[in-house]
Amino acid sequence: MLNLSDIKAAKTRIDPYINQTPILTSSLLNTWLGHDVFFKCENFQKIGAFKARGGLNTVAWLIENGQKPKHIVANSSGNHAQAVAYAGQQFGIKTTIFMPEYSSKVKIQATESYGAEVVLSKTRDLTDGLVKEAAKESGTYWIPPFNHEQVICGQGTAAYEALSELPGIDAVFAPCGGGGLLSGTLIASHGLSHKTKVIGVEPLNANDAAESLRKGSIQRLSGIPDTLADGAMTMAVGDITFEYLKQLDDFYEIGEERMVYWTQWLTHLLKCRLEPTCAMPMQAVAEWLKKQTGKKRVLVIISGGNVDQQTTLKVWSTDWLGQIPAIR
């Protein structure tokens, strides 16, 4: 199993290429809740999401081990596409990203702006086939989105940075898609202090990880889930990440309405653009705090800020800003 030294090595490797993202707080929110909530804002990371960390660390680790690829490839409709493109650009490696045509235009544009070749296909299955084919070429390395030790270590550097800056955090909350961010967060947090709880969060409408943890084996979603948390729509966690997810201290499943509520409120209070995926943990924080005695200090990993126009309209269709946050 990976440990804190692997996260530290990743941090050293990627430091020249990433932003040390800010930790934001809201004095109004803390007054209303009666606790201290800190937000590690990976929406201000390169490419607008924590994913830059994992992509960069994987490539830097290959280079460190004398295995610099001639060509890197990935398939993604989302932030992983931009992360790998950005990593390829930083290390001067030819990069090809296979994306489904229905990916948001903004993400396709950004991926191209980072210098990658983008190959569009009609379906996700077609991109899966194409990336597999491309990866067979000699000198080509396929960077997966989460089920890879160096991707996990890269993602864990976000929590590592935040906890190194903030003493005495009682619990860390992060969203769960494929489990890369959460696995890295767990290794970093428990590595620094076993007193710090690490708590995962998933959409109720895409709760394959929660189901997997209940059943003790990896469960797959039966179809494309209906959730605004596009960063947590992964069909199943990986065999590597699942081993870490089993060590979590708690796990919450969040309904769409509360996700929208907190997306509005965190946007308003932190003045941040953020994906609905990263507002979910705040509902878990509110539910967890209800069960605590005494004032707590919690850390929330804000995973990213790449939101398209359609999602924005859905998030803001109802006004939740009239209902002040409270621990009830």
Place this chain on the structure above:
Amino acid sequence: MLNLSDIKAAKTRIDPYINQTPILTSSLLNTWLGHDVFFKCENFQKIGAFKARGGLNTVAWLIENGQKPKHIVANSSGNHAQAVAYAGQQFGIKTTIFMPEYSSKVKIQATESYGAEVVLSKTRDLTDGLVKEAAKESGTYWIPPFNHEQVICGQGTAAYEALSELPGIDAVFAPCGGGGLLSGTLIASHGLSHKTKVIGVEPLNANDAAESLRKGSIQRLSGIPDTLADGAMTMAVGDITFEYLKQLDDFYEIGEERMVYWTQWLTHLLKCRLEPTCAMPMQAVAEWLKKQTGKKRVLVIISGGNVDQQTTLKVWSTDWLGQIPAIR
């Protein structure tokens, strides 16, 4: 006339109570435009807008001059309400804010959360009458939103901070409502270097300042203007601010569509929540850059991030993120 030493004095006075706000950049935007654009992000200021600076400076200046009021009052539907409430809280002074009932709930809540008493009235005219009446009480000080030397000096500290951090800025852009921010920005910028251009921006649909500058005397809007830039809807500039506005190097009037375009793009690229008012200057930047030779370094003051749900829906009703920014 005020000068740089007045801005520096304001900065010293308010420093313990304000955030030194970050300066953000977007590498994608700079690549696309071929210039360097820096954003001084006052949406991360206390109360979510630059207005905190002017309110705090006025109260701190009164105290410094042995005139600490027993009671401070203001009338506002917007950020000025929160700014004065916050200043009252910081200096332990009883504060009453007169707000029209149609003010956004979020702003009323926040004003109350900063400890002020909020008195709601049906119309803006009624709040005007009530604040005038309240200000007659002995020991009461009425803090106006812009037409006051110490308010102007406070607002100018934003540009002062940014220009002290960033050498060689060719031009500074800021929006114009009543002219407080722009006057302070002008004093600070020209005080630091006469080579730095200072450029004002206003909605075409609320262009009283542009009209005033053309005619050489203060012009009033004939009715409530139809613009998303609620921070720039002021009916007329003040006699104090107008004298500074006359010294501006240039002035742009911006249509609603381009305002929405840049609100979407700056939100997306900077991962910031921002008011349409502060996206206007970016259109002026694009138009100004077209006329320049050589690579320029410009500073944009992002004035605030308090946006309600209705405005958010209007901003995002059409998708502009498919159209990449460019200097054409």
